[in-house]
Amino acid sequence: MSLTRIHNLSISLDGFATGEPQSAEAPFGHAGHRLHEWMLRTRFWAVEGAGGGADAGGSTGVDHAFAERHGIGFGAEIMGANKFGPPGWQDDPDWRGWWGPNPPFHTPTFVLTHHRLPPMEMEGGTTFHFLDAAPADALETARAAADGKDVRIGGGPTVVRDFLAAGLVDHMHLVQVPIVLGRGVRLWDGLEALEDAYDVEAVSSPSGVTHLTFSRTPVP
Numbered sequence: 269m270s271l272t273r274i275h276n277l278s279i280s281l282d283g284f285a286t287g288e289p290q291s292a293e294a295p296f297g298h299a300g301h302r303l304h305e306w307m308l309r310t311r312f313w314a315v316e317g318a319g320g321g322a323d324a325g326g327s328t329g330v331d332h333a334f335a336e337r338h339g340i341g342f343g344a345e346i347m348g349a350n351k352f353g354p355p356g357w358q359d360d361p362d363w364r365g366w367w368g369p370n371p372p373f374h375t376p377t378f379v380l381t382h383h384r385l386p387p388m389e390m391e392g393g394t395t396f397h398f399l400d401a402a403p404a405d406a407l408e409t410a411r412a413a414a415d416g417k418d419v420r421i422g423g424g425p426t427v428v429r430d431f432l433a434a435g436l437v438d439h440m441h442l443v444q445v446p447i448v449l450g451r452g453v454r455l456w457d458g459l460e461a462l463e464d465a466y467d468v469e470a471v472s473s474p475s476g477v478t479h480l481t482f483s484r485t486p487v488p
Contacts, residue, residue: 270411271418271438274428275338277455278303278443278477284452285425292354295366297452303445306477312336316372330473334441343417344410345373348427349381352396358383365396373422376413378406380427403434425453432459440466440482 279285280303287299296303307313312335314326326332349358357363358381365371370391378397388396399406410419421431431437442455456462466482473479 270343270414270416272407272421272431272436273342273418274421274423274437274440274442276307276335276441276443277423277425277428278306278445279425279455280445280447280449280452282448282450283454283456284449285423285428285455287449287452290350290354295354299449299452302447306331306443306445306473306475307335309475310335312338327475330471330479331475331477334443334471334479337441338420339372341418342375342420343414344375345377345420345422346406346410346427346431347377347379347422348424349379349383350426351422351424352379352381358385364388364390370394371396376410377422378410378413380406403431403436407431407436425455429455429457429459432462435465437482438484442480442482444478444480446476 277285280299284299285303287297290297294300301308309327310332311326311328312332316339352365353360353363365388371377371394374393376395376397378399380401381398382400383398384400385398387398390396399409401409407419421428421437432440463482465485467485469481469483471479471481
């Protein structure tokens with residue numbers, strides 16, 4: 269059965285998954301790249317994110333092992349409007365996402381926004397579709413497009429929180445980064461006792477981050 273999964277979502281010690289304010293110059297606000305430095309040092313990022321080859325370098329330890337799962341087994345992605353672009357991108361007819369002509373998703377990708385736009389077909393198999401839909405309806409649409417593969421909830425934190433609150437996430441990989449942001453968008457608000465629905469495991473990395481995996485507890 270197709271699963272709904274979250275991977276490589278980094279949060280600060282105080283639970284923020286992005287800083288503020290977001291802009292075209294600062295996609296993660298005052299957080300900058302601090303939430304993602306653990307991943308930027310991995311072989312996964314050197315090859316996939318930076319476009320390197322097999323000899324691109326990067327670490328191959330626990331951080332790499334978790335990071336590379338981001339691309340395995342997915343047939344569709346769902347993301348929020350604030351992941352696709354900075355505030356106001358809907359009014360820019362030339363905006364086609366942060367990632368250039370060949371985005372890293374390589375699947376149908378559904379952007380949740382109140383602004384209806386025609387699909388954007390990109391290089392490498394990514395087509396952005398724009399949906400004004402509740403989480404359950406968006407997931408149904410994405411599952412149909414995924415053709416039996418899993419659906420990735422790509423973020424940002426507001427979208428992830430909405431899908432968790434609706435009970436629609438089967439597996440979640442969080443990375444707790446040892447920084448305090450103090451402001452931004454928090455993941456945990458309104459999700460009291462979320463852990464009761466999941467088996468939770470923690471793995472510490474020499475980089476200083478902690479990988480947290482939430483796997484839905486099977487119903488007896």
